[in-house]
Amino acid sequence: MTTVTLRNLRKKFDDVVAVDGIDLDVEDGEFLVIVGPSGCGKSTTLRLLAGLESATDGRIEMDGRDVTAVEPKDRNVAMVFQNYALYPHMTGRRNITFGMKSSGDFGDEEIERRVAEAADTLDIADLLDRKPEAMSGGERQRVALGRAIVRDPDAFLMDEPLSNLDAKLRIEMRAELARLHSTLGTTTVYVTHDQTEAMTLGERVVVMNDGGIMQVDEPQRLYDFPANRFVAEFIGDPAMNMIPVDVEDGRAVHDAFEIPLPLADAGDPVAADRNGVGEESLDDGRRAVLGVRPEDFRLPDPRTDDGLPRIDATVNVREPLGDSLLLHCSIGDASCNVQAAPRTDVGAGETVSVTYDPARLHLFDAETGEAFYHSEAHVSEAERPVPASVE
Amino acid sequence: MSTREIFDSRIESGLLLLPTLVVSVVFLYYPTAMAVRTSFFDSSFGQADEFVGLENYAALVTDSAYHSSVLLSVLFAAVVVAGVMAVSLYLTFLIHEVDTGQGVYLISVIWPYALPPAVGALVFLFIAHPTLGVLTGPIEALGVDVDWFNDGPQAFVVVALAAIWKQIGYNVIFMIAAMNNVPDTLTETARLDGVSGLRRLVSVYVPIMTPTLFFLVVINTIYAFFSTFAFVDLLTSGGPSNATNILIFDLYQEGFSFFNFGVASAKSVVLFLVVGALMLVQFRVTDEYSYYGA
Numbered sequence: 001m002t003t004v005t006l007r008n009l010r011k012k013f014d015d016v017v018a019v020d021g022i023d024l025d026v027e028d029g030e031f032l033v034i035v036g037p038s039g040c041g042k043s044t045t046l047r048l049l050a051g052l053e054s055a056t057d058g059r060i061e062m063d064g065r066d067v068t069a070v071e072p073k074d075r076n077v078a079m080v081f082q083n084y085a086l087y088p089h090m091t092g093r094r095n096i097t098f099g100m101k102s103s104g105d106f107g108d109e110e111i112e113r114r115v116a117e118a119a120d121t122l123d124i125a126d127l128l129d130r131k132p133e134a135m136s137g138g139e140r141q142r143v144a145l146g147r148a149i150v151r152d153p154d155a156f157l158m159d160e161p162l163s164n165l166d167a168k169l170r171i172e173m174r175a176e177l178a179r180l181h182s183t184l185g186t187t188t189v190y191v192t193h194d195q196t197e198a199m200t201l202g203e204r205v206v207v208m209n210d211g212g213i214m215q216v217d218e219p220q221r222l223y224d225f226p227a228n229r230f231v232a233e234f235i236g237d238p239a240m241n242m243i244p245v246d247v248e249d250g251r252a253v254h255d256a257f258e259i260p261l262p263l264a265d266a267g268d269p270v271a272a273d274r275n276g277v278g279e280e281s282l283d284d285g286r287r288a289v290l291g292v293r294p295e296d297f298r299l300p301d302p303r304t305d306d307g308l309p310r311i312d313a314t315v316n317v318r319e320p321l322g323d324s325l326l327l328h329c330s331i332g333d334a335s336c337n338v339q340a341a342p343r344t345d346v347g348a349g350e351t352v353s354v355t356y357d358p359a360r361l362h363l364f365d366a367e368t369g370e371a372f373y374h375s376e377a378h379v380s381e382a383e384r385p386v387p388a389s390v391e
Numbered sequence: 392m393s394t395r396e397i398f399d400s401r402i403e404s405g406l407l408l409l410p411t412l413v414v415s416v417v418f419l420y421y422p423t424a425m426a427v428r429t430s431f432f433d434s435s436f437g438q439a440d441e442f443v444g445l446e447n448y449a450a451l452v453t454d455s456a457y458h459s460s461v462l463l464s465v466l467f468a469a470v471v472v473a474g475v476m477a478v479s480l481y482l483t484f485l486i487h488e489v490d491t492g493q494g495v496y497l498i499s500v501i502w503p504y505a506l507p508p509a510v511g512a513l514v515f516l517f518i519a520h521p522t523l524g525v526l527t528g529p530i531e532a533l534g535v536d537v538d539w540f541n542d543g544p545q546a547f548v549v550v551a552l553a554a555i556w557k558q559i560g561y562n563v564i565f566m567i568a569a570m571n572n573v574p575d576t577l578t579e580t581a582r583l584d585g586v587s588g589l590r591r592l593v594s595v596y597v598p599i600m601t602p603t604l605f606f607l608v609v610i611n612t613i614y615a616f617f618s619t620f621a622f623v624d625l626l627t628s629g630g631p632s633n634a635t636n637i638l639i640f641d642l643y644q645e646g647f648s649f650f651n652f653g654v655a656s657a658k659s660v661v662l663f664l665v666v667g668a669l670m671l672v673q674f675r676v677t678d679e680y681s682y683y684g685a
Binding site (some may be wrong): 050051052072073074077078079081083087088089098099100102103105147149286383 | 574576577579580581582583584585586587590594596597599
C-alpha cells in the first residue's frame, strides 16, 4: 500500500512551464482524479509520477521514499494509456505477460496464476488468445487493465483511459473501474479532462489549470464550494453563471437587480465550520462576480410568495434537454442560463420572472477570481425554501 | 472507386504518359528483350549473329567456374543482406535511443550512401588498402595479416564489408522512419515493465517494423546482386583467383572483356531468373511473418 507525495514539483519543457511547483498528497488506497482542460499539466504530472519525464525541480515521494530520480521500472507503478498501448503483434495473453517475463522477477507458474486471476477479475478469459486488432476498444482497455493489475503494482496511473471509448461504453467502464478499485484498493491516480468522470470516480478531485492546482477536494464540495472562478466554471454542466456585481450593504447589486446576501450571526460556529472559504469580507463597494448555477435559478410559482426577490429575464433561446429545459436569458446586460422544469411553457423572446436558491450563491473577487463568500455556509436548513414545484 | 474524367481527350492523356513510356521502352523493355534474344545467338564484334538455340545455356550448365560464381553470388548476397540489416538495425536503435544530437549521428551514418558507388569503392580502398589503408595499421596490430590482394577469403570479406558500409545509410533512413512510427506509449509501457533495451528492440520494434524490414530485404538483395559491381571492379576485379567473381562482374567480363555477347546475355538472363526466384521465395516467407498494422 502506498502514499504518494509531491513537493514543489516543477517541469519545464524548453520555455514552457508545464507543471508549476505543485504540492499534493495522495493517500494510501485513494482514488484521486486530476482534472483540467487541455494543456493544464495534468498528464505531465502523471508522467512525472511514472518517471517517464524527469522533474525540473521538486520531490516525488512514495511511502516516504524519495523516487524523484528513480527509473520508471523501479517505482513499481503501472500505467494505463488512452490509446491502450497494447503490443499489436501479441495476443492478449502475451501482452499481459510480456513485461513480467522480460523483467524476470516472476516464475512461470506465478505468472500463469496471476493471469488467470486477472482474467477472472476483468472477465477477459476469452480475449487472451486474440490479438488487439480482433478486439473492440473496450476489450482492448480491459486487457490493458489486466496487464496493469497482474504486476500488483504499488500504484495505478491512468492517463485518460476511457477517452477513446464511445459514450455508452465509457459509462460501463467507469463503473468497472470503480468496482476494480474497491476490490483491489490500490492507490490510483487518474487523469481526465472529463468532469463527469472526475466527479463520479474520484474520492478526491484535483482541479488543475496552467500548471497549478486550483483546488483539491471531494467531488461534492468542489461543486458546492468552488475555491475560485476557474473551478466554479469548470465543474458543472451547464457551467455556473457569472454576473459582475457590486457588494453594497450586504447586497449584491447589478443594474438589473439587487439580491440580499444571507449572513449568519457573527461567531456562528456552524457557519464557520461549513464555509469552505476563509474570512468573508462583504465590504461596501467591493467589485465582485456573482456565481449562480443554472439549476439554482428557478421560475417561481406565481401563486405563492416565498419572499425572495424576483429578477426579470428575457429568454433568448430555449434548449429542451429532456429532463429539463435550459433557457438562455439576458438579465440586464448579463447573459445567463436558467434551468427550468422540462415542459415549462416559455418561448423565446418572452420575459420571465426568475428567482433563486439563496443558499447557493457564490461571490468571487473581481480581480483575483478567488471565492470569498458561499451563502450556503450562512443559511441554516430551516431557512431554506422548499424547492417550488413548477408545473 | 469513381472514375473521373480528368482529360477531355485521349491524346492529351496519352501525351502526358509518353515520356514515361518512351524511357521505359528504350531503356528497360527493349534492352531486356534484346538480351533475351542475344542469349540465343553466337554474337561478337565484327561478325554476323548466328542463331545457336540453347547452346549458350548448355555451355553455362557445364561450366564449373560459372557454377562457383553462382554459389559465390548467393553467399555474397546472403552475407551482405544479413550484414546490412543487422548493422543498420542496431545503429538505428542507437540513434533512436539518443536524446540529443540525433541529426549528427544520422548524417554520419547516412553519408556513405550519398556517394556514387565508384567513389565509395575508392574511399573504401583508402580505408582498407593492404599497405596504405587508414585502418590497416590498427587491424594488423590485432594480429591479422591484412593481405586481401592475395588472400581470397579476405578479399571476399573486404568487398562484402564495403558493400555493407555503402548500403547502411539507405537502410537507416527507412528503419528510423519505421521505428519512429512505433507509438511512444509502447516504449513507455516497456520501460515501466522493466523490459531491457535490446529485448524491446527484438520483441517490440522489429515485429512492428516487419513491413519495412521486408521491403529492405528485397531492396538489399537486388543491391547485393546488381549494384555491388563497382566494389568488385575497383577493389579486386573479381580476384584473387575468382574469390570475388560474383555473377554481375562475371557477366560484365564475359561481355565487355571477352566480347562473348551471346554467353554474357545468357548469364544476365540467368542472373535475372536467380534474383526473381529469390524474390518469390522472400515474398512467400516474409508475408507470413509481416505485421501490417491494424
